[in-house]
Amino acid sequence: MTVDTPETLATEGAAQAPRRSRGRPRKTADERDDGNRRRELLTGAARLFRAQGFAGTSTRDIATAAGMRSGSPFYHFESKEALLAAVMLEGMQGALQRQNAALARLAPDAGLRERLRVLVRNHFDVLLGPDSDFIPVMLYEWRSLDATQRSEVNRLKDDYEAAWVPVLEALHATRQLAGDPLLARLMIFGALNWSVQWYAAPSGRTARSRARASLDELTTAALQLFLKEAA
Amino acid sequence: MTVDTPETLATEGAAQAPRRSRGRPRKTADERDDGNRRRELLTGAARLFRAQGFAGTSTRDIATAAGMRSGSPFYHFESKEALLAAVMLEGMQGALQRQNAALARLAPDAGLRERLRVLVRNHFDVLLGPDSDFIPVMLYEWRSLDATQRSEVNRLKDDYEAAWVPVLEALHATRQLAGDPLLARLMIFGALNWSVQWYAAPSGRTARSRARASLDELTTAALQLFLKEAA
DNA sequence: CCTACCGATCGGTAGG
DNA sequence: CCTACCGATCGGTAGG
Numbered sequence: 001m002t003v004d005t006p007e008t009l010a011t012e013g014a015a016q017a018p019r020r021s022r023g024r025p026r027k028t029a030d031e032r033d034d035g036n037r038r039r040e041l042l043t044g045a046a047r048l049f050r051a052q053g054f055a056g057t058s059t060r061d062i063a064t065a066a067g068m069r070s071g072s073p074f075y076h077f078e079s080k081e082a083l084l085a086a087v088m089l090e091g092m093q094g095a096l097q098r099q100n101a102a103l104a105r106l107a108p109d110a111g112l113r114e115r116l117r118v119l120v121r122n123h124f125d126v127l128l129g130p131d132s133d134f135i136p137v138m139l140y141e142w143r144s145l146d147a148t149q150r151s152e153v154n155r156l157k158d159d160y161e162a163a164w165v166p167v168l169e170a171l172h173a174t175r176q177l178a179g180d181p182l183l184a185r186l187m188i189f190g191a192l193n194w195s196v197q198w199y200a201a202p203s204g205r206t207a208r209s210r211a212r213a214s215l216d217e218l219t220t221a222a223l224q225l226f227l228k229e230a231a
Numbered sequence: 232m233t234v235d236t237p238e239t240l241a242t243e244g245a246a247q248a249p250r251r252s253r254g255r256p257r258k259t260a261d262e263r264d265d266g267n268r269r270r271e272l273l274t275g276a277a278r279l280f281r282a283q284g285f286a287g288t289s290t291r292d293i294a295t296a297a298g299m300r301s302g303s304p305f306y307h308f309e310s311k312e313a314l315l316a317a318v319m320l321e322g323m324q325g326a327l328q329r330q331n332a333a334l335a336r337l338a339p340d341a342g343l344r345e346r347l348r349v350l351v352r353n354h355f356d357v358l359l360g361p362d363s364d365f366i367p368v369m370l371y372e373w374r375s376l377d378a379t380q381r382s383e384v385n386r387l388k389d390d391y392e393a394a395w396v397p398v399l400e401a402l403h404a405t406r407q408l409a410g411d412p413l414l415a416r417l418m419i420f421g422a423l424n425w426s427v428q429w430y431a432a433p434s435g436r437t438a439r440s441r442a443r444a445s446l447d448e449l450t451t452a453a454l455q456l457f458l459k460e461a462a
Numbered sequence: 463c464c465t466a467c468c469g470a471t472c473g474g475t476a477g478g
Numbered sequence: 479c480c481t482a483c484c485g486a487t488c489g490g491t492a493g494g
Contacts, residue, residue: 052374053284053285053286053374053375054284054286054287055284055285055286055287056285056286056375139428140371143283143284144284144287177456178455178456179451179452179455179456180452183444183448183449183452183456184452184455184456186425186426186429187422187423187425187426187452187453187456188422188456189425190421190422190423190424190425190426190428191418191419191421191422191425192418192421193421193425194417194418194420194421194422194424194425195417195418195421197370197421198417213414217414218414220410221410221411221414221415221418222418224409224410224415225408225409225410225414225415225418225419225457226456226457228459228460229459
């Protein structure tokens with residue numbers, strides 16, 4: 001696999017000299033490429049926004065990561081903010097799809113605790129698994145969006161959280177979850193979302209790893225922490 | 232109390248420039264003013280860093296907030312990063328002092344649950360109470376520090392968290408807290424720290440308030456969520 | 463998508 | 479702490 005150089009990501013400088021020269025036949029009828037270039041911008045921007053923050057990342061950084069010149073990202077996106085919004089929307093749509101798929105895989109007679117386990121496990125995957133730069137960017141950079149973009153993202157986020165509400169309320173009704181379910185939900189998401197700050201990926205690209213647990217182990221720990229004994 | 236400036240903590244730079252210059256009578260014996268100006272920069276920077284992020288805040292913004300011209304903050308701080316580090320160190324020292332004071336106020340025979348309640352309640356106060364910009368900045372902007380500054384901040388943070396460890400371990404030993412205590416601590420801090428993202432202060436200066444609970448109510452909800460019945 | 467640019471803003475400094 | 483300034487970098491655009 002890895003056909004060509006799918007992750008060259010040329011930090012910077014690597015693509016400073018004039019890539020290809022003037023004559024340039026340029027990909028004749030290669031329309032797919034347009035979509036690919038856009039996607040490279042999106043994934044590169046997600047990675048950089050996560051690592052350096054939105055304001056700390058220049059559009060030149062993003063262009064370089066995609067092997068482009070400084071002005072070229074604006075052929076694909078209206079503005080830096082539009083790129084950020086696209087990263088977040090892309091991330092939320094993927095997260096929603098994965099959550100729906102995970103829930104669909106549940107047995108029809110699955111219990112409440114099992115339902116919550118699947119939601120939590122999927123959420124850890126969305127936060128910490130492969131290609132997991134999009135949602136952390138959404139979680140930690142949403143204040144850089146304007147009101148319109150924010151409400152678009154929030155609509156998807158509300159959908160995502162909506163799947164949790166009946167599960168948490170039913171757990172509360174059966175005394176397996178204590179306290180106001182709204183506050184419980186906010187605190188549970190906090191406990192999970194915070195893992196972005198301290199979790200060291202198994203492949204180890206973060207510094208100061210404080211916990212070397214698998215995502216399954218994190219899921220177990222979370223359920224143990226939140227849930228009471230079944231009645 | 233607080234005789235003079237017992238917590239100036241002069242991160243760095245404070246004693247680099249020749250402080251006072253040639254002509255200019257300049258406030259004769261007004262030593263307090265120096266400290267006050269420095270403090271105004273710190274509190275203004277904390278507020279702006281929290282609201283706009285570190286990279287999204289210019290040193291000119293900070294100067295204006297303190298009623299200064301654009302170059303003047305650099306008379307008090309070596310660099311923008313030094314200002315950020317000072318905000319975080321100031322915040323952590325205050326948080327540690329308040330935590331120690333809260334624990335000292337506990338009755339000697341206070342139970343484990345009461346100890347945890349005091350820690351959680353104080354933490355909410357540090358995150359969301361008056362003058363609570365410093366710690367959120369530390370939590371959400373620490374990646375902008377260099378390694379040296381980061382380790383200074385981390386030393387204080389480790390001290391702060393050290394007070395929680397025996398309490399959580401004792402609660403675990405008595406079956407009031409389930410699961411690995413290390414992961415439990417990380418998730419509990421996540422649940423609390425995340426409140427910075429959604430809690431609307433009673434005076435209401437944040438948008439999109441999702442929960443109008445008091446800090447006491449948040450504390451109760453947290454303890455209900457995390458703790459099992461006493462044996 | 464590149465070339466060639468622009469105006470604005472940024473962190474920081476010399477000298478008083 | 480202000481005045482006056484600097485080089486670097488930024489987001490973005492015209493025109494092909």
